[in-house]
Amino acid sequence: MDDKKTLYSAIQPTNNLTIGNYVGAIKNWLNLQENYDCYFAIANMHAITVRQNPAELRQKTLALLALYIACGIDPQKCCLYVQSHVPAHAELCWVLNTFTYVGEMERMTQFKDKSARHAENVNMGLMDYPVLMAADILLYQAQFVPVGEDQRQHLEIARDIAQRFNNAYTPTFTVPEGLYMKVGAKINDLQDPAKKMSKSAENPNGSVFLSDDRDTIIRKFKRAVTDSGSEIRFDPENKPGVSNLLTIYSVFSGKTVPEAEAEFAGRGYGDFKLAVGEAVADKLQPVQREQEKILADREYLNAVLKSGAERAAHIAARTLGKVYKKIGFYQI
Ligand code: ATP
Ligand code: LTN
Numbered sequence: 001m002d003d004k005k006t007l008y009s010a011i012q013p014t015n016n017l018t019i020g021n022y023v024g025a026i027k028n029w030l031n032l033q034e035n036y037d038c039y040f041a042i043a044n045m046h047a048i049t050v051r052q053n054p055a056e057l058r059q060k061t062l063a064l065l066a067l068y069i070a071c072g073i074d075p076q077k078c079c080l081y082v083q084s085h086v087p088a089h090a091e092l093c094w095v096l097n098t099f100t101y102v103g104e105m106e107r108m109t110q111f112k113d114k115s116a117r118h119a120e121n122v123n124m125g126l127m128d129y130p131v132l133m134a135a136d137i138l139l140y141q142a143q144f145v146p147v148g149e150d151q152r153q154h155l156e157i158a159r160d161i162a163q164r165f166n167n168a169y170t171p172t173f174t175v176p177e178g179l180y181m182k183v184g185a186k187i188n189d190l191q192d193p194a195k196k197m198s199k200s201a202e203n204p205n206g207s208v209f210l211s212d213d214r215d216t217i218i219r220k221f222k223r224a225v226t227d228s229g230s231e232i233r234f235d236p237e238n239k240p241g242v243s244n245l246l247t248i249y250s251v252f253s254g255k256t257v258p259e260a261e262a263e264f265a266g267r268g269y270g271d272f273k274l275a276v277g278e279a280v281a282d283k284l285q286p287v288q289r290e291q292e293k294i295l296a297d298r299e300y301l302n303a304v305l306k307s308g309a310e311r312a313a314h315i316a317a318r319t320l321g322k323v324y325k326k327i328g329f330y331q332i
Contacts, residue, residue: 007032008142008176010041010083010133013060014052016209017067019280020187020197023251024148026071028181029078032146038078039140039312040068045083045090045132049125050118050200062301063291067210069304070290081308083136088316092135093128095323099164100131100157109153117200134158138173139316146179149186150196169326173319184251190224193240211288214281221245221277222270232264232272242269245276252279 011017011025029040042064047057061082068080083089105111105127115122125132130153137145137158145155155178162173189195191206201207208220227239234257236243250257264272294301324331 004035004037005143006039006140006174007036007144007146007179008039008041008137008140009146010043010046010136011064012043012047013057013064014047014050015060015199016211017064018187018197018199018207018209019248019252019284020148020207021199022071022210023184023187023248024150024181025146026068026073027184027251028146028179030072032144032179033073033077036144039142040073040078040080041136041312042080042082043133043136046129049123049129050114051121062298063295065301065305066291066295067287069294070287075304075308079308079311080304081312082305085305085309086139086313086316088139088313088320089132089135092139092316092320092323093132095327096131096135096138096161096165097128099161099168100134102127104157104160105130108157110150130154130157131161134161137176138162139319140312141174141315141319142176143174144179145176146181148196149180152178152180165323172322172326183257184247187248188240188244190220190241190244193225193244208280210284212284214285217281217284218274218277221273221280224273224276226269226273230269232261232267232269234258234261242272245273249276249279252276252283 009025009029011021029038032038042061044057044061065080069075073080108130111127111129114126118126133154134157138161147155155176159175162175166172166175187197189197189201189206190208191203195201195206197207199207205220205223208217212220224241224245226241226245229239232242232246233239234243234246246257246260249255249260253260255263264275
């Protein structure tokens with residue numbers, strides 16, 4: 001166990017998760033949990049950078065934990081915990097803020113997007129989001145961070161901040177690397193394949209949620225935007241809609257993209273879209289049932305979170321202690 005490399009990732013307990021979150025993040029974690037020392041957090045401190053309903057945030061926190069477990073993430077193998085249960089995240093974030101420049105944060109794509117979408121509430125937390133994310137990762141000395149393509153820029157900043165600190169003092173943080181899926185690191189919106197599929201998209205028909213029932217899933221795929229022509233071919237530049245559907249089909253059916261192309265050669269878009277919808281629904285139904293079951297057992301979920309928080313806090317405190325020492329905080 002001790003010689004395993006450390007891996008860290010997190011998801012915000014906001015809205016309902018989409019198949020983009022599943023494919024880009026959770027599915028990837030499943031294979032990794034066997035070979036790494038894994039920390040998977042529920043990033044509720046990141047979630048409040050956009051105004052949340054308190055009752056919903058509480059409920060979604062537990063629902064996300066139940067979903068992790070329902071998808072096959074094993075709390076015996078991985079440390080599953082809630083970010084706000086480990087105060088070191090906020091403490092390290094404060095220190096790292098002094099190693100981060102305002103200009104760098106203003107340039108972040110997600111900050112620009114979210115500021116435009118929430119113009120009434122462009123708060124400091126929204127801008128500081130990547131620094132808190134760097135603190136998450138660096139506290140655990142994680143080597144690898146499996147995330148979707150949209151997080152690449154945040155990961156680069158986490159690396160820069162780690163290197164800056166290491167150079168200013170002595171090596172303190174492991175400089176993390178992003179791990180991106182070859183297929184599925186970016187699932188796009190079904191109605192607008194130029195955009196990433198998002199939990200908070202305006203048009204709910206463009207996103208398939210993990211909580212959608214079979215009929216809804218199939219209906220959304222039937223309505224998915226395809227491209228001109230009739231060929232089912234992987235060509236993201238000229239056929240973004242069809243290529244996105246091929247990616248989704250490949251991930252959910254376990255077939256490669258060329259295998260999927262061969263399967264649908266000469267067949268129409270209607271047939272193809274129905275098959276994609278069925279493959280997704282078949283995979284999600286058992287996960288939904290399992291999540292319901294787990295969610296009903298509050299005692300079990302609390303026990304998982306308690307032991308996760310204890311384990312995480314222990315490791316985090318070690319790193320924070322080193323940092324405080326190096327920067328000259330007087331210790332008693
Ligand atoms: P929001 O729309 O509320 O900002 P989000 O859908 O981007 O949320 P996050 O909680 O920010 O979700 O991301 C959780 C994980 O899912 C991250 O690893 C992220 O990279 C991944 N992810 C999000 N959207 C996609 C997508 N469309 N394709 C692949 N991976 C994705
Ligand atoms: N910002 C991430 C969620 C997140 C995260 C992290 C991912 C918070 N802290 C640390 C990896 C490592 C997102 O996916 N939106």
